[in-house]
Amino acid sequence: MHKSHLPISDNTNDDGDRQVLQTTGFKNCVTRLLEAGIQFQPNIDVAEEIFLHIKYLKGVVKMPPLRIHEATESIFRNLIAFEQCSIATSHCITSYVFLMSSLLSSLHDAEILHHKNIIKYDLIGGRSGSDSGIHEDVAALFKSMWDGVVLKDCCFSKLCKEVNNYPRSWFDWRRLIAIVKVKCRGYAIVLPSKYFATPWTTMSLIAAVMILVFTAMQTYYTTSTYYRQY
Template identity: 35%
Template sequence: MEICSRSLEKNAIQRDHVSIEIVNEDSLVSSIKSKMDHLSLSHCISRVAEEISKGFEEKYYPSLVSIGPFHRDRDTLKVMEDCKWRYFNTLLSRKQNAELFVDSCVRTLRHVEQKARKFYGEEINMGSDHFVEMMLLDGCFIIELFLENAFKNLRRRDDPFFIAYNNLFKLKCDLILFENQLPFFVLEHLFHLVPIPKQCNFSLIELSLLFFKNLIPKEYPHFPPKNFAPQTHHLLDLIRQHYLPTSHETLSPSGEGQMHIHNATHLSTLGIKVGNALDHTPLNVSFYKGELYIPPLKIHGYTETLFRNLIAMEICDPRCSKHVTSYAILMDRLIRSKRDVRLLHKQEILIGGHDKEGEIVMLFKKLYVDINLKEFYYRGLCEQVNVYPESRKQGWGQSIRHIYHRTHLGAAGFSLAVLLLVLFFSGVLFSVISFLLHHFQ
């Protein structure tokens, strides 16, 4: 009995020991996961600094629908809360036992509540129930909106967004505002829990791209889209990924490179051709053999709001690269007058906005405030463009010196080369004068 008692006691100690180790292991895993979430997800959405938004509040604050906690209490946006509840009810009522879906969603959202709170750049003064309800309502509203956009037969005939273009325009503008975002992982959790119509075989990212297809530089007729970051923070971040350059050969965010570049028409007079890069990623600007290649950029009603909020995202998050901000600065340098706009339109670099040349001139000037330009990504490109005219002159001089030193004629050959150049340019000059005199008689 004593031996048996000792054996049981020993087994109990071993079981207790194993139990303690399991708890410690779970605690370590939880700690590591918490640190990963904090480093990768915290403060991905924050308020836009006043020096950026002042005077342009309508480009940063929602006018129709509030998403997330920052603008939830604004009286002008409460009218659309009933509409969000109708969308919520429509989504969950497509199958029986909607209460079961609600229960499943709430339990999942409670599990990720703290992770979602850390996503915002300040403490959210909302109770747990209120915060979870907000995530559930806003997330389901966005999912149902994307479904109804993709499948017309799901819409009500009196839907307030799809029967009036102006409402849909305002709604899209609201959903790309930096302050008006919901963590994308919240949307993904809900998307895998709520009843999705059988006719829908799209992923959440694909539905999002269909909704924002006229805001992104390239439409994706084939799914799934490729070359996306493994982690999408929110809807604005998803759009931004379409603008980021795919080539980094000429992009250097630091160093002693130049930031100055002449405007587009002046570059043409210097012998530098400004041409269409035939690339679907606007930020893939490059320079090669005397030609500045600039991918096409759509100009539409969303352009200013989109670029303002992309830049706000880059400025407010110190970990975010400043690619879009750098692009805006570069375009501001290239576009100084209506002549520059006309040149870029002619080269099909700017698509649309032909009747708004003056507005396009001012567009990029208004986009950014006095920011730290240490992360200007086109330093190397500007330096290449700026040294090119001088290198051409040196090339002419080297050619002439080559004639002088290498030909058997020596000085005679050199004099002949100079004479031929003088005669050539004189002929061109007289031809131009003759044309002008004949043209203006």
């Protein structure tokens, strides 16, 4: 079972740069990484069972879909125990759990990955996949599984290093476009609930916009008249 989850070509860390990664993975959760310009996409080129086949290229993290069902925790815990007890086995499953726990800081992070078809749900406890309680359970699941676990080496250290360093590159146009998209989505969600919730807030917003427009027009005509005189 352990071998069936491993990628056919183990190039998750092909530069040989393996390092101990006890309580870190990505420095930021999914929400913060999106705000920093990192994009997440499902890697549909591989089967769901090979969820370790994570790729990163130019600000885009591609992750195979992971299907969460009632036996997921049991399977992961047994695979982690197998890695902890075996000397010759790499800690790829343990590395994946560390990686996911660093991404899922809250139920909102799990909701984002679910929306992007990276995390999929079977019915759990009779609740639908849209229930926020499931997102919260999944976020807590990965954090609970690495309690008391020792990570010998991280199979994703190179990937984590590249992703963590990406927000430092301000001159990448892909990153700037991704940041603008995230900001626009955030404003599209906040504006209706905050400024169009009642007629009074809607009228106040319209009045503020009209004042801003009139002020800009007045400034323009005043400036143009001044330059015409001289």
